[in-house]
Amino acid sequence: MGLGLGLVRRAGGMTENHFHTPFGDYRLQRLPARRRELLRAWDAADEYLLHHLAEQGLPSVGDRALLLNDSFGALATALHSCPLWSASDSLLAHEATRLNYQANGLAPENLRLLTSLEMPRKTPDLVIIKVPKTLALLEYQLHRLRPLLTPDTRILAAGMMKALPGAAWKKLESLLGPVQTFPGRKKAKLMEIRFDPGLAAPPNPWPTRYQLEGTPYHIINHANVFSREKLDIGTRFFLQHLPTGRGRETLLDLGCGNGVLALMALHHNPEAVVHCVDESFMAVASARATLKDALGPEVNAHFHVAHDLTGFSDQSVDRVLCNPPFHQQQVVGDHIARQMFRDARRVLRHGGELWVVGNRHLGYHKTLKRLFGNATLVASNRKFVILCATRA
Structure with a gap:
């Protein structure tokens, strides 16, 4: 046929x-x-x-x-x-x-x-x-x-x-x-x-864990999580510039992956409430395991398997952290990032901030300026930029 x-x-x-x-x-x-x-x-x-x-x-x-x-x-x-x-x-x-x-x-x-x-x-x-x-x-x-x-x-x-x-x-x-x-x-x-029931197979290695450099914390990773073997260089750069000392606020880790951004945001702002959002079941399970392992079962965090922020009310969040993917399966593009930025703008309170890390060539500053009317360069190196857009 x-x-x-x-x-x-x-x-x-x-x-x-x-x-x-x-x-x-x-x-x-x-x-x-x-x-x-x-x-x-x-x-x-x-x-x-x-x-x-x-x-x-x-x-x-x-x-x-x-x-x-x-x-x-x-x-x-x-x-x-x-x-x-x-x-x-x-x-x-x-x-x-x-x-x-x-x-x-x-x-x-x-x-x-x-x-x-x-x-x-x-x-x-x-x-x-x-x-x-x-x-x-x-x-x-x-x-x-x-x-x-x-x-x-x-x-x-x-x-x-x-x-x-x-x-x-x-x-x-x-x-x-x-x-x-x-x-x-x-x-x-x-x-x-053809299944061979007599085949001797090694044990399932997943999930894995590694220690986050410079901290006592371990990052727990299920098999389909981005950067599951070590900290990726974009996130490492982002962690060096996370805002600290913001006190009681509502944080949202959008596209949370294994939860490393949420973990360190809570480390710097222990009075905050954090929400971890990802459309990957394994990512959210990894983030939940990471935060509870590091900060205890009563950690002030909530976990959402979602591909958008429909479940969040308008103007309900103080700050969004985002390391957006630039591909969906084998399709490369910024359409996912643009939707994440639009969702973030809707849920941010007036004066709330969207913090984004991305490859320099992706031009996220242009998208953020169209949506927010502003985009401040927080830090940059040869490969990445960190941008902050404020909801007017």
Whole structure:
């Protein structure tokens, strides 16, 4: 069966959102929604997986399928007729899956959405892995999968060649069993893994911890957290210039990652209340573990898995700290940062401050001046700038 379906057809610069599969035709949308979206909610690896499944007569009637890392629900939507678990580290992936089910009139009774820290309690008949770009996340997921599998479990893994971690197939083979690779199609790679229950696997190394230099604190990191092995140079620079001695205030660590900014903000301002916000389940779990380990279980902090600040009232925050990502999966751009800045402006009180660190070339000062009317350079070096914008 050919793979000439689901091509991008642009009209007026917009991307065609019709997903043609052997299991039906669907309309799919990415999240966060953009006015002139040029990217599809699926890729050639999704197409390859679905056509291979159809050729193999899978899933069979009543088969339970587990999906890992289905970014926008393309696989879940196409396979909606069988009982499904879909596990992801992204809240946006969950919301996109719900949106695409609703848009296609699909009943969600067969679907169970799981976070990246959860696994089904029953053995799946079929496991489909979209290989993440983070090899550590794949390693963690394979360790969690092992107790669920039997030699009869069908396991497929796929991804786009340009985004596949170089050692992905070795990780699959060392933790699950022999890997059969199929010829590449449309720059997508497909693998089938035969589970070997007698394979001796090392213990799961995640989460990890390292000591934050110059402090008694340890930073706890789940597998999909940015800078999970050591402090990144942008955050290190930011920590050198955090404002101190602000007393009782409400702080928000937006895109909190492992919580290191929130931790040091509380270290400098122990009377503050801090909110850690991230759309990654593993990031928020890491931040919670980091702050409670460092400052005790009664730490004055709150933790939110969210991709925006809808849950925060207007003018309810004194200061926002932000080290924004400049990519969503393999897509590089500043659209996420711009939305974070807009959200921050709404929740800041008059006179409240947004503190941002970013690469010099990203030009965040221009965006902040448009939104806030001001942007003060706090510090800079050859690679990074720290900016402060004040809500008038």
